[in-house]
Amino acid sequence: xxxxxxxxxxxxxxxxxxxxxxxxxxxxxxxxxxxxxxxxxxxxxxxxxxxxxxxxxxxxxxxxxxxxxxxxxxxxxxxxxxxxxxxxxxxxxxxxxxxxxxxxxxxxxxxxxxxxxxxxxxxxxxxxxxxxxxxxxxxxxxxxxxxx
Numbered sequence: 001x002x003x004x005x006x007x008x009x010x011x012x013x014x015x016x017x018x019x020x021x022x023x024x025x026x027x028x029x030x031x032x033x034x035x036x037x038x039x040x041x042x043x044x045x046x047x048x049x050x051x052x053x054x055x056x057x058x059x060x061x062x063x064x065x066x067x068x069x070x071x072x073x074x075x076x077x078x079x080x081x082x083x084x085x086x087x088x089x090x091x092x093x094x095x096x097x098x099x100x101x102x103x104x105x106x107x108x109x110x111x112x113x114x115x116x117x118x119x120x121x122x123x124x125x126x127x128x129x130x131x132x133x134x135x136x137x138x139x140x141x142x143x144x145x146x147x148x
Contacts, residue, residue, distance in 0.1 A: 010032055046063050
């Protein structure tokens, strides 16, 4: 199995940043190794933060807590998560619309279901609903939530 899976993507990012179109394999391999090491380190630290909260799984709040002092990184992560959520919701709506059309029931999976789902529990804000001036509290690691 090839250790370096993202050579093409790294080459594309390097080209967009002003590098030559076909950088040396050693360069892309080195970049991938560095990025892989950084991701592993962030995940290990996030796992420790989650453990301090008493959770077995890592939440986005754990990663945000680690990078909270770098506003650019926090904003990029929030943007990524909001786009990810938007794509997921669009796929879910397309799938429910397809089921409704196939069943011959135009209301199935439509507005009524969305109203019922919205009425359940407390609504959590989406990542895109935060203003950029909002600070993330150090209390995140102690079990309180980022959503204020």
